[in-house]
Amino acid sequence: MSDPTHLPLLQLRGISKSFPGVKALAEVDFTVRRGEVHALMGENGAGKSTLIKVLTGVYQRDGGSALFDAHDINPKTPQDAQRIGISTVYQEVNLIPHLSVAENICLGRQRSKFGFLNWREIRRRAEKAMARLGIAVDVAETVANCSIAIQQLVAIARALDIDAKLLILDEPTSSLDEKEVERLFGVMRKLKDEGLGIVFVTHFLDQVYAVSDRITVLRNGNFVGEYEAASLPRIELISKMMGKELSEADFKAADRKEHQRGETPLLHLENVGRRGSLKPLNLEIFEGEVLGLSGLLGSGRTETARLLFGVDQPDSGTTRLDGNPIKLKSPRQAMERKFGFCPEDRKTEAIIPNLSVRENIVLALQVNQGWMRYVSRAKQNELADKFIKALNIKTPHAEQPIRLLSGGNQQKVILARWLASHPRLLILDEPTRGIDVGAKLEIEKLVASLAGEGMAILFISSDLEEMVRNSHRVVVLRDRKKVCELQGGEISESAIMHAIAKAES
Amino acid sequence: MNLRVLKRNIPFAATAVVCVLLYVFGAVQFYDENFFSLRVFINFFYDNAFLGIAAIGMTFVILSGGIDLSVGGVVGLVSVLLAILMENHGAPPVIAIPLVLLLGAGLGTVMGVFVHYFALPAFLVTLAGMFFARGMALVLQYESVPITKHVDSINSTLSLPLGSGLQLPSSALIYLGAFVLALWLAHFTRFGRNVYAVGGNEQSATLMGLPVARTRVGVYTLSGFCAALAGVTYSLYTSSGNPNAGMGLELDAIAAAVIGGTLLSGGVGYLAGTFVGVLIFGIIQTTIIFQGTLSSWWTKIVVGGLLLLFILLQKGIQAKKLRPKN
Incomplete structure (x- = not known):
């Protein structure tokens, strides 16, 4: 025990963390050795970010022990963590945009001479830090003028400047192109050889295998296991992340009704993509069809939905509606064409918390009609009552502020909002996340009956069982790319998992 | 590199150009009246010393992403207090002046604490501060x-003779001294750089481990101090304690900072x-005085026009510059 070099750099044992009503981490172990890249994997809600926040002092653990560099640690703030040698580079690069690269690297640790900051030393130190990463960049450049990739490296240089022993990279590659990712990996390997421990959080499987030595998998706040990357096949990694043993993952929706597709697809994407968020893909959606969009978190599902709804604009390809090319420049234009979109993040992107259930329901319809043609109060009441009954929304009355409803009922109100405007295409991004089983089933039933009435539905979900049960067709995405399309009898959980796992050929 | 540095300084350069143009205009137009003379030039600083000092504090606050509306009120309060202390109670200036400066800084600290720890909008907190200070001033002396x-004696001790019968008066001297100190504070201390960082991106500053709380409270303290110093300067300049001193001064100070290229959103400025x-401000005022027939309120109108022009210019530059290269 006395020789610290024999101990792993970081040893977390039985870490627990609860928030009101949620157990975010339950008895999680996590070990990082010196000179290794350790991937931390898990789907949404697995507890990765909670674990990292515990590690970096943003949260304090409720239970368990943390040994870092042979010392017990319990950082209270990010500064605490930095002081002992744990540095984090976040996905959203945290730098000061208007200051220079040099200043961003040294900020808070500048040295003074006779009461004056020593700008020459700041410059030299920054140059040294960037040189250590093997990056040539003018340190006098303003950070805002640098690419995201360079900003990321500047953040890493800053982390190293405080003598970090453990470097946490939280989804560092999500906005980088391939060349930039390679360069980042080069830097990671170099630092690893210098004896740093690196925690690598990412959703990109290829990248995990390209650079990691070891993988720790979390699921629903529980520790699943720690594995050597070299001896863990992809498919097993995926099954561990999704919590499905391959042997049991053969659920097929036997009673799924076959969908009779029409001649022309309602919506047809040809090579539609957007640099940095989605590689060009082809996609057809027919009337009366539930098209499932499957893949791990960050695989491009939400990005696809955003392109379809005009939130983001594609920079390549053509989109056809009923065979005619269209260009959507805003959600407003998508709504005019009778598209609807229930976004993934209900709380920030869908509900208007202080408006009543009625007002939330009428919103999309009112927008479609234009503000000049006010939807009469009588009509509003009628609509609200109709949907509260039809979707079985549990609320004391239509005038209840929506924020007081449970998650599932909020989701139903959002659904009602779009249904009231009679969309032809409804995009549902994780419509059942965080809602109870009963509400979930009701939403699934609703999806089926809406499709039966001829509505086209794009169904995005991380829940494989639900995906298989509800979709007529499933498109699988991996690393922002469409990898396969499954139809009818081909759709099963294991088929989807295999498609996600398949290595780049 | 040189080109880029130039580009970054466009707002400042534009301000400087406008300043020179205005000055040349005045100098040519009123050549016979000696507009172009050291005496008039000194007056630019002399007449606006209290505005300048308040604007220094304001610049720090705006750089940090905040605003301080209490400045004018504090000037009035300090002016009145100074009169009461020195006239009614016979306090010597070496006690009275530090006392009122401390009071200004303390008021600033209190507002800073409210802004930071209670996460209240700076606009409202300092608005309350403004009402408090101005009301207090009027209660003490209407x-x-x-x-x-x-x-x-203070004015004569503190003035700097420049030869040929000219001198740099005390208020101008205080202003220039405060400006040099502020330059040092902003560009050569950690505190100054942290102000830029907090204003640039507070969340990043927190995650970078910078002392955000200390910086923010410090900035309001500094502004309160500057306001008090402006109040002292005002009293020395007018030899009076006036509860209505510095009415609307905070807005002039904001205008001066923005015209000088400081972004109201924080993080950028000089x-x-x-x-x-x-x-x-000084040049426009003086030009209008020299012109003789125009009301001095025209200063406000010209400043308003300039302000609009400059924010449009900044908007244009920002739109170009901040588009991320990816």
Whole structure:
């Protein structure tokens, strides 16, 4: 025990963390050795970010022990963590945009001479830090003028400047192109050889295998296991992340009704993509069809939905509606064409918390009609009552502020909002996340009956069982790319998992 | 590299150009009246010293992403207090002046604490501060009173003879001294750089481990101190304690900072710009006085026009510059 070099750099044992009503981490172990890249994997809600926040002092653990560099640690703030040698580079690069690269690297640790900051030393130190990463960049450049990739490296240089022993990279590659990712990996390997421990959080499987030595998998706040990357096949990694043993993952929706597709697809994407968020893909959606969009978190599902709804604009390809090319420049234009979109993040992107259930329901319809043609109060009441009954929304009355409803009922109100405007295409991004089983089933039933009435539905979900049960067709995405399309009898959980796992050929 | 540095300084350069143009215009137009003379030039600083000092504090606050509306109120309160302390209670200036400066800084600290720890909007907190300070000033003394003691001796001790009968008066001297100190504070201390960082991106500053709380409270303290110093300067300049002193001064200070290239959103700006901004105020005022027939309120109108022009210019530059290269 006395020789610290024999101990792993970081040893977390039985870490627990609860928030009101949620157990975010339950008895999680996590070990990082010196000179290794350790991937931390898990789907949404697995507890990765909670674990990292515990590690970096943003949260304090409720239970368990943390040994870092042979010392017990319990950082209270990010500064605490930095002081002992744990540095984090976040996905959203945290730098000061208007200051220079040099200043961003040294900020808070500048040295003074006779009461004056020593700008020459700041410059030299920054140059040294960037040189250590093997990056040539003018340190006098303003950070805002640098690419995201360079900003990321500047953040890493800053982390190293405080003598970090453990470097946490939280989804560092999500906005980088391939060349930039390679360069980042080069830097990671170099630092690893210098004896740093690196925690690598990412959703990109290829990248995990390209650079990691070891993988720790979390699921629903529980520790699943720690594995050597070299001896863990992809498919097993995926099954561990999704919590499905391959042997049991053969659920097929036997009673799924076959969908009779029409001649022309309602919506047809040809090579539609957007640099940095989605590689060009082809996609057809027919009337009366539930098209499932499957893949791990960050695989491009939400990005696809955003392109379809005009939130983001594609920079390549053509989109056809009923065979005619269209260009959507805003959600407003998508709504005019009778598209609807229930976004993934209900709380920030869908509900208007202080408006009543009625007002939330009428919103999309009112927008479609234009503000000049006010939807009469009588009509509003009628609509609200109709949907509260039809979707079985549990609320004391239509005038209840929506924020007081449970998650599932909020989701139903959002659904009602779009249904009231009679969309032809409804995009549902994780419509059942965080809602109870009963509400979930009701939403699934609703999806089926809406499709039966001829509505086209794009169904995005991380829940494989639900995906298989509800979709007529499933498109699988991996690393922002469409990898396969499954139809009818081909759709099963294991088929989807295999498609996600398949290595780049 | 040189080109880029130039580009970054466009707002400041534009301010400087406008300043020079205004000055040349005045100098040519009123050549016979000696507009172009050292005496008039000194007056630019002399007449606007209290505005300049308040604008220094304001620049720090705006750089940090905040605003301080209490400045004018504090000037009034300090002016009145100084009169009461020195005239009614016979306090010597070496005690009275530090006391009121401390009071200003303390008021600033209190507002800073409210802004930071209670996460209240700076606009409202300092608005409350403004009402408090101005109200307090008027409660203490409802009209202007002359200060007879000490003022002349202070003014003569603190002035700097420049030869040929000219001198740099005390208020100008205080202003220039404060400006040099502020330059040092902004560009050569950690505190100054942290102000830029907090204003640039507070969340990043927190995650970078910078002392955000200390910086923010410090900035309001500094602004309160500057406001108090402006109040002292005002009293020395007018030899009076006036509860209505500095009415609307905070808005002039904001205008000077913005004309000088400081972004109201924080994180970007220059003290030198504010200095030039205040100088522009002085030049416009003086030009209008020399012109003779126009009401002095035209200063406000010209400043308003300039302000609009400059924010449009900044908007244009920002739109170009901040588009991320990816």
